Amino acid sequence: MDGWTMANNDTAKQMKRTRKINARLKCLQINQQHSRLATDNHLKITQEEGIDIFCIQEPYTIGNKLACLSESLTVYTSGARRKRAAIVINIKQIDTIKITQLSDENTVVLETTLGNATLLIASM
Secondary structure, eight states: OTTOOOSSHHHHHHHHHHHHHHHHOOEEEEEOTTOHHHHHHHHHHHHHHTOSEEEEESOOEETTEEOSOOTTSEEEOOSSSOOOEEEEEOOTTOEEEEOGGGOBTTBEEEEEEETTEEEEEEEO
16 A cells, blocks of 8 residues: 555555545644734635634634634634634534533534544644
8 A cells, every 4th residue: 555564454444544534634723812913814824725624722802702704614612701712614524513511711622523534623
């Protein structure tokens, strides 16, 4: 398999599946320090680079809600007070569930499924 020596066929299948997911899923993490300018720059980079999932710490907020994000994005936050963490999904093919037991204003945890792979994503 592409020059790799494998102990058994199951391992080869698992590595091939993992490699495919890594090739398709782009993630980014940023601390915006509650800045509108940082949010605008972040969205520009996201669009230019085709970022699928981004974790935000200290997002720009207005009235305890994230501001300046497109309606086409799926935004996950938690709690009623000022948000200090968020996860934003930019593609619709990902099945995502927020784990509310582990999420609050400071932390957002998602279980994300893409194909046969399940990922836990945390923004703190």
